[in-house]
Amino acid sequence: MIVLSLSLGHAQEREMKRFDSSNEQRRHTRIRYTGTASLSNDAGHWEGALLDISLKGALMERPADWPGQPGDRYVLTLSLGDDSQITMQVTLAHVSATRMGLHCDHIDLDSISHLRRLVELNLGDPDQLQRELGLLGQ
Template identity: 40%
Template sequence: MKERRHFIRIVYQAPAQLSQSGAQWSATLKDISLHGILLSCPDGWQPGDDPEFQVDIVLPETDVHLTMTAELVAYDPQSLRMKIVNIDIDSISHLRRLIELNIGDDALLHRELEHLADLAEDE
């Protein structure tokens, strides 16, 4: 199978809250990239008609929240795969720093950011 990912994903565990149409669920972040997230599938969660969710991720041992709108791409009983469709400036700054610290390669991070900018221009 051809690898379709364009962004490096880092394994990172953190608590997350999903909300959609007044419903709310607790989940755990499993991994994250500049473009998407992988969450544990919350107990009692069922897919709805709207693919967009509000997601709030709290970075452990900090007061940093990553707040975003994410679109459900795929799911199974263990996980939800989501594409980030909107993220505020503070959250993207924190996310960039988190990825920078975890990949340890400035050149690779800059390539990722350029690719993200290219995708935004194509939309």
């Protein structure tokens, strides 16, 4: 019984280290966003709830009919309330039963301007924004 308890403790400790290291790898602040985004490519068009967005990607709820696999490429479009939109070329980084993570491969100048403003308003720290913008080229 004690050995089993120690084994579970070590497993939980390893899991915590994995969680901590993934947070260390994340260098861009995620901004919670409530809204619908669309994904499209040659295979189709899907809409889903956007959960958060950063300068390097987004997290969405997985649409019910989602056929995508990690590595697939899409165009992510997020319509903002003022007739503007953010458009990113993305790669599906990971997918679960309910969510999917998207990595930004390319974003046009107008879209990065809108996204920068969105991040700026939510961060409230101009120095943090400058640090994150500096990391984009890395």
